[in-house]
Amino acid sequence: MLASVDHVQLAAPPGTEDLLRTYYEGALGMTEIPKPPVLAARGGCWFQAGAVQLHLGIEADFRPSAKAHPGLRVTDIEAYAARLEAHGAKVTWDGDLPGHRRFYSWDPVGNRLEFLQPLDETG
Structure with a gap:
């Protein structure tokens, strides 16, 4: 009965919202959306x-x-990796997933993110 994933929640230490905005908006190209006031x-x-x-939630004893x-699917994975590197983000390629190109990167607080593209979409 599951229909889709609504969101993924990651954690971050207190006071890091501006660092997160720089990475998620600047490097990843996402848009910040308003949280409900409560x-x-x-x-x-x-x-x-x-x-x-x-969603990045604050966790006092964050690790x-x-x-x-x-795991985030992207288009034009090479260009996306170059975009992240141009913003100073570390990119580590991993060829261990059959049928895919993929790499890992880390946000400014150490959250690991996987970026992948099926080989049949890479041309």
């Missing part, structure tokens, strides 16, 4: 690109996960 009081920020939403991450 949730905005908790801090953090929400971002959207097309149907993809990433980034070494393994957990959202």
